[in-house]
Amino acid sequence: MAKKPSRKNLIKKLDTVFSEYIRRKYANKDGIVKCFTCSKKAYWKGQGMQNGHFISRASRILRWDEDNCRPQCYGCNCMRYGQQYVFAQNLNKEFGYDKADELLQKSRQTIKQLDFELIELIEHYKSLVEKLPN
Secondary structure: OOOOOOHHHHHHHHHHHHHHHHHHHOOOOOOEEEOOOOOOEEEOOOOOEEEEEOOOOOOHHHHOOHHHEEEEEHHHHHHOOOOHHHHHHHHHHHHOOOHHHHHHHHHOOOOOOOHHHHHHHHHHHHHHHHHOOO
């Protein structure tokens, strides 16, 4: 009988597939993605492109929320702490209303995802990744 994956491993798998999905979702046909906060362009994989979060991924309710995530270069995401103010401005421009405030309000809610829900999310994002070009 196969050993049940640990919660830590499930979260790591979900982070990995979700990150790939976000970066590839915003990539052009050549796989080039633009940093949401500084507009630096690079290939979606490697070269420091990451899945940036407006509200930190410590907020479980927003950790895998597509509205809260956009591709970011390593410099913006890590060295400049996510450029949260610029991130918020860009979200508001993209959505046409105060999306940043909406996400902030949502971040104050709590959620407890069960292991089977994490597995469902992993499978969901795997299937979305498979449908993307590149």
